[in-house]
């Protein structure tokens with residue numbers, strides 16, 4: 001309805017006259033930005049590197065405060081007391097992966113599921129679904145990728161005492177960079193949020209997941 005739209009309730013995201021910078025010396029990264037995203041719509045944010053896309057998304061999910069202007073997400077200001085943004089109203093896949101390296105994928109998804117107030121049965125069902133949907137190789141793999149294992153440079157190799165076979169076995173227990181992005185995507189989808197915000201979701205993933 002037109003009246004609802006005017007009040008912002010038809011919008012999942014509403015940004016008006018947003019200004020945001022990181023320091024006075026460097027000035028504003030976002031200058032007087034206004035945009036609206038209607039509920040049920042997919043919105044792509046395009047722009048050159050460094051123009052402020054991630055900064056805008058961080059303001060929308062409540063990780064950064066605007067210098068001035070208005071942001072409403074699902075009808076209310078992010079960070080407002082009692083409003084589940086940041087929280088269960090959104091699924092957010094950040095550009096920089098923010099996963100606990102010591103967790104397995106199963107532990108990671110249970111951790112986020114608990115934060116979103118899901119019970120064990122719900123989480124388990126979603127984990128099984130997402131592992132299948134995103135073709136995650138094994139729920140019991142650790143997230144951490146052993147970067148320089150196997151390097152001939154003794155200074156870089158974190159465990160030079162292991163032989164090549166042992167290193168190969170250890171690497172099989174861990175995720176690659178692209179697989180970690182799939183796990184991050186699974187975390188964003190886990191609680192079936194009404195609003196999904198993905199920051200460069202296709203970087204480092206194969207064509208199958210891009211589709």
Ligand SMILES: Nc1ncnc2c1ncn2[C@@H]1O[C@H](COP(=O)(O)OP(=O)(O)OP(=O)(O)O)[C@@H](O)[C@H]1O
Pocket residue numbers: 022029047048049050051052053054055056095
């Ligand atoms: N934490 C920060 N402190 C200071 N400056 C920052 C910070 N984060 C980003 N910037 C600066 O703000 C500007 C916009 O960065 P932002 O990451 O929002 O751009 P972007 O459009 O998402 O870029 P890309 O497409 O390369 O990811 C850049 O000049 C960046 O250097």
